[in-house]
Amino acid sequence: MIGSLAGTIRRLSVFLALLFLALLVNINLVQVARSSNLASQPGNNRNVIKEYGRERGPILVGGTPVAVSVAGKGRLKFQRTYPDGGLYVSATGFYSLIYGRTGIERIENPVLSGTDPRFSLQQINDLIAGRTSKGGSVLLTINAKAQRAAANAMKGHVGAVVAIQPSTGAILALVQSPTFDPNPLASNDSGVESAAWAKLIGDPAKPLLNRPLAEVYPPGSTFKLVTLTAALSSGQYTTTTLIPAPARIRLPGSTATLPNDNNRRCGNGQVTLQVALEVSCNTAFANVGIALGGDALLAQAEKFGFNSSFEVPMTAATSRFPADLVKAQAAQSAIGQYDVRATALQMAMVAAAIANGGVVNTPYLVQSVLGPDLAPLEPPAVPRPFGAAMTPAIAQEITQMMVGVVDNGTGTNAQIPGVKVAGKTGTAETAPGRPADAWFVSFGPADNADVAIAVVVEGAPDSGPIWGGRLAAPVAKAVMLAILGR
Amino acid sequence: MSTAVIAPPARTDGPPTRRPRRSAELALIVLALAVGLMAYAQVGFSNGGILPQHFVPFAVGSTVAALLAHGMVRWLAPYSDQVLLPVALAINGIGLAMIHRLDVAADVKAALKGQPLPRPTAPTQLVWTVLGLLLLTAVLLLVRDPRVLQRFTYTAMIIGLALLVLPLVPGLGVTINGARIWVRLGGLSFQPAEIAKLALIVFFAGYLVVKRDALAVARTQFLGVDVPRGRDLGPILVAWLVSVAVLVFEKDLGTSLLFFGLFVALLYVATGRRGWVVIGTFLFLVGSTLGYYAFAHVRVRVDVWLHPFADAANTGYQITQSLYGLADGGVLGTGIGQGTPDLVPYAKSDFIISAVGEELGLTGLMALLLLYAILVERGLRTALAARDVFGRLLACGLAFVMGLQVFIVVGGVTNLIPLTGLTTPFLSAGGSSMVANWMVIGLLLRVSDNARRPTPTPVPITDTAMTIVVPR
Numbered sequence: 036m037i038g039s040l041a042g043t044i045r046r047l048s049v050f051l052a053l054l055f056l057a058l059l060v061n062i063n064l065v066q067v068a069r070s071s072n073l074a075s076q077p078g079n080n081r082n083v084i085k086e087y088g089r090e091r092g093p094i095l096v097g098g099t100p101v102a103v104s105v106a107g108k109g110r111l112k113f114q115r116t117y118p119d120g121g122l123y124v125s126a127t128g129f130y131s132l133i134y135g136r137t138g139i140e141r142i143e144n145p146v147l148s149g150t151d152p153r154f155s156l157q158q159i160n161d162l163i164a165g166r167t168s169k170g171g172s173v174l175l176t177i178n179a180k181a182q183r184a185a186a187n188a189m190k191g192h193v194g195a196v197v198a199i200q201p202s203t204g205a206i207l208a209l210v211q212s213p214t215f216d217p218n219p220l221a222s223n224d225s226g227v228e229s230a231a232w233a234k235l236i237g238d239p240a241k242p243l244l245n246r247p248l249a250e251v252y253p254p255g256s257t258f259k260l261v262t263l264t265a266a267l268s269s270g271q272y273t274t275t276t277l278i279p280a281p282a283r284i285r286l287p288g289s290t291a292t293l294p295n296d297n298n299r300r301c302g303n304g305q306v307t308l309q310v311a312l313e314v315s316c317n318t319a320f321a322n323v324g325i326a327l328g329g330d331a332l333l334a335q336a337e338k339f340g341f342n343s344s345f346e347v348p349m350t351a352a353t354s355r356f357p358a359d360l361v362k363a364q365a366a367q368s369a370i371g372q373y374d375v376r377a378t379a380l381q382m383a384m385v386a387a388a389i390a391n392g393g394v395v396n397t398p399y400l401v402q403s404v405l406g407p408d409l410a411p412l413e414p415p416a417v418p419r420p421f422g423a424a425m426t427p428a429i430a431q432e433i434t435q436m437m438v439g440v441v442d443n444g445t446g447t448n449a450q451i452p453g454v455k456v457a458g459k460t461g462t463a464e465t466a467p468g469r470p471a472d473a474w475f476v477s478f479g480p481a482d483n484a485d486v487a488i489a490v491v492v493e494g495a496p497d498s499g500p501i502w503g504g505r506l507a508a509p510v511a512k513a514v515m516l517a518i519l520g521r
Numbered sequence: 522m523s524t525a526v527i528a529p530p531a532r533t534d535g536p537p538t539r540r541p542r543r544s545a546e547l548a549l550i551v552l553a554l555a556v557g558l559m560a561y562a563q564v565g566f567s568n569g570g571i572l573p574q575h576f577v578p579f580a581v582g583s584t585v586a587a588l589l590a591h592g593m594v595r596w597l598a599p600y601s602d603q604v605l606l607p608v609a610l611a612i613n614g615i616g617l618a619m620i621h622r623l624d625v626a627a628d629v630k631a632a633l634k635g636q637p638l639p640r641p642t643a644p645t646q647l648v649w650t651v652l653g654l655l656l657l658t659a660v661l662l663l664v665r666d667p668r669v670l671q672r673f674t675y676t677a678m679i680i681g682l683a684l685l686v687l688p689l690v691p692g693l694g695v696t697i698n699g700a701r702i703w704v705r706l707g708g709l710s711f712q713p714a715e716i717a718k719l720a721l722i723v724f725f726a727g728y729l730v731v732k733r734d735a736l737a738v739a740r741t742q743f744l745g746v747d748v749p750r751g752r753d754l755g756p757i758l759v760a761w762l763v764s765v766a767v768l769v770f771e772k773d774l775g776t777s778l779l780f781f782g783l784f785v786a787l788l789y790v791a792t793g794r795r796g797w798v799v800i801g802t803f804l805f806l807v808g809s810t811l812g813y814y815a816f817a818h819v820r821v822r823v824d825v826w827l828h829p830f831a832d833a834a835n836t837g838y839q840i841t842q843s844l845y846g847l848a849d850g851g852v853l854g855t856g857i858g859q860g861t862p863d864l865v866p867y868a869k870s871d872f873i874i875s876a877v878g879e880e881l882g883l884t885g886l887m888a889l890l891l892l893y894a895i896l897v898e899r900g901l902r903t904a905l906a907a908r909d910v911f912g913r914l915l916a917c918g919l920a921f922v923m924g925l926q927v928f929i930v931v932g933g934v935t936n937l938i939p940l941t942g943l944t945t946p947f948l949s950a951g952g953s954s955m956v957a958n959w960m961v962i963g964l965l966l967r968v969s970d971n972a973r974r975p976t977p978t979p980v981p982i983t984d985t986a987m988t989i990v991v992p993r
Contacts, residue, residue, distance in 0.1 A: 040913050041905055043790040047921060048901045050786075054928040055894045059887060061937040065847045066883040073848035078833040078841060081849050084861055 092170030204396030255463025258371025313444030324369020329360025460503030549607030557614015567858030653959030660963030674727025681720030775941030854882025
């Protein structure tokens with residue numbers, strides 16, 4: 036006699052209950068315990084798709100968007116557009132589905148895409164109200180007029196322009212030349228996107244290179260400002276100290292010589308520091324470098340920001356001043372050659388520090404970060420001093436000497452009637468047989484500067500001292516005119 | 522010696538003495554309709570802030586269909602369980618809303634690409650639902666007493682096996698995604714295994730009513746457990762071979778596992794011998810091991826289960842996308858229409874559970890699983906309430922197959938067990954599954970009605986001379 040089956044049916048029920056329990060435990064593990072791990076799996080493109088489905092916040096210059104998302108027609112719900120084409124590319128970067136993002140588009144992505152945790156409260160409100168969540172906005176420190184002036188003046192040149200507000204460190208212009216139009220890279224059509232990319236990476240002029248931030252150049256004679264600061268700060272020199280300035284000097288401990296660019300002595304073979312700066316006398320500054328020694332130059336360069344990394348918020352290339360220099364190397368380094376390398380940003384910081392009474396401000400590009408409702412997410416940027424590179428008195432002295440450079444030295448092309456402009460030219464040798472780089476750093480008005488500018492133009496015909504003034508100074512002048520509203 | 526007739530179990534509520542008004546069922550149906558229709562409306566609200574197109578005819582149609590089904594059950598099975606129909610309707614409604622939501626996703630995708638809009642699945646699914654409810658009514662109408670089915674024990678076996686091998690018939694069967702489980706006739710395609718499920722449950726129940734004594738009594742010792750004698754192993758070996766054949770020739774892991782599991786479960790329930798479970802488990806392990814080493818498709822499934830991210834772009838794509846969707850849903854889900862469940866392949870059919878998990882979250886998915894658990898529990902309760910062994914085995918088989926199928930498919934898409942290609946009852950897009958499961962509900966209602974009817978009608982049972990029905 037077999038039972039009524041009630042017992043076995045009950046045991047089968049227990050078995051089924053266990054199966055359901057296993058399912059319930061497992062979905063708890065997948066949806067809660069493992070969810071963040073699963074979200075960060077490399078093959079998980081849900082976040083990207085969500086990002087592209089949400090209206091990305093604009094990047095603003097002044098009150099105007101320079102990168103903005105509009106309703107897309109193709110595969111993406113929203114399309115990123117850059118109304119000014121390549122004008123702001125050094126700052127904004129690009130936003131590409133295939134090739135990723137760069138610049139502010141990359142660094143400030145959490146804000147722009149709306150994934151920043153500071154947005155979560157707002158998004159819950161949006162969810163309740165049935166609104167589609169939007170990204171926040173990023174307001175740049177860029178001055179549109181200065182940016183445009185710099186870009187126009189750089190047309191036909193290869194190089195970079197950086198303008199900084201000396202009192203804060205805010206970056207007012209950030210220009211690369213050549214530039215590129217980021218619009219095709221954000222295209223809704225992957226064919227357009229990849230064709231544009233292929234063209235850009237194949238271009239020998241390297242338009243994708245962010246020259247003002249990512250490229251380091253030998254700073255050449257503009258580095259004499261650093262040497263000069265070290266000299267005056269050492270207490271062993273004044274502006275009127277006489278320095279031997281022959282046509283060429285023999286480098287200590289070697290058979291090599293270091294000539295003046297025109298192979299002539301400066302003055303009568305002995306000049307004051309003031310004149311040495313005005314005529315950009317190599318041998319005089321090499322002698323100063325030898326006398327001060329590599330360590331003193333290194334210490335001074337690092338006070339200006341060499342060998343430090345700056346995030347503006349994009350990480351700029353680190354400008355280098357080598358350590359443990361022998362005297363011959365110190366002589367070359369004192370005029371910005373040998374292994375000294377600087378970004379345009381760094382040389383703008385040197386000029387800005389002199390203009391700002393010696394205090395170096397950390398450069399920055401983001402003025403404020405705004406929520407989707409345009410309410411600030413955080414207090415606006417405030418100056419963050421990097422340190423004092425010199426005393427205010429020495430800054431004052433160097434300013435006067437730099438005004439001399441523009442008034443009656445190598446930088447006359449930067450003169451602006453009615454404005455005292457301080458400047459310094461440079462023409463840097465790059466490599467044997469390669470064209471030189473023309474530099475100009477300046478600030479103005481000299482007694483209370485609104486802007487400090489560094490311009491580097493690649494491909495000067497030779498290393499003659501005239502090229503910094505001839506190629507780069509007019510660009511700096513154009514930017515300064517734009518800032519000063521003239 | 523044995524009698525298939527069992528005294529009705531003691532129930533606290535007691536069998537209703539007068540025809541119940543089934544107001545509980547009606548109230549629950551209203552609730553089920555509300556859940557389904559609100560989910561459906563939500564798809565429109567989250568996508569443009571308006572009611573979905575054709576919402577009113579859809580709502581009216583579903584309401585009429587559900588109320589008519591209620592009316593039919595009230596007429597044809599007045600004493601039956603009042604929870605089964607509403608719960609199945611609720612799951613069905615959630616499924617329709619989810620499929621509509623995925624239709625919208627497909628429309629958006631096509632519109633963005635400038636392609637013509639694809640044919641929506643939800644209307645077809647609604648037609649299948651109505652057809653399912655009609656078949657439920659037909660079952661109640663034709664099977665006035667479950668014991669009638671016992672007469673068709675061997676007919677059911679033939680029908681079941683024939684349906685099972687139907688996809689292998691050249692020119693009729695089609696292979697979709699590697700599994701040959703579909704039959705295409707004219708423009709219609711269906712999965713005969715879903716219907717075979719029903720026929721085989723009838724066969725197993727009828728067969729075991731007769732053979733359970735023999736299969737239970739004679740036994741020998743094996744590994745310290747009572748196991749049947751060798752000569753009694755025939756039936757389980759046949760069931761095993763058929764399951765292996767399904768695996769080999771139709772490459773359908775899920776159906777294979779479902780049928781074998783069903784047979785072993787009923788064998789155990791009918792005989793009360795744990796030895797059958799031991800043998801069944803042993804045969805299952807042998808079959809799995811053979812399958813793993815002999816067939817690449819089984820090996821791939823197991824490897825993907827163990828290492829889903831090892832080849833996430835190819836073999837692991839479906840399961841990893843499913844897991845990403847579930848993880849994206851989290852506790853509360855993205856909300857209907859707010860997620861991207863269409864990223865998971867076959868989101869409307871095999872992977873609809875991950876779509877639910879993504880948009881309704883852990884909360885919604887747990888609620889859904891509990892609805893299934895209620896369905897299974899009511900089925901098992903019906904089995905306990907049945908007055909004869911056949912009815913008990915039938916209801917038990919129907920409930921078990923529902924529970925096991927949910928386990929296999931949900932376990933598969935959540936990577937608890939290797940992925941197999943089964944449909945989720947009442948939820949997945951697909952006609953054969955829909956009508957088969959509504960017929961399951963129909964049979965359960967019939968058994969339940971018969972069990973709770975105050976004066977059961979005696980029906981002569983021809984195949985089993987041993988069985989005597991004693992009216993109370």
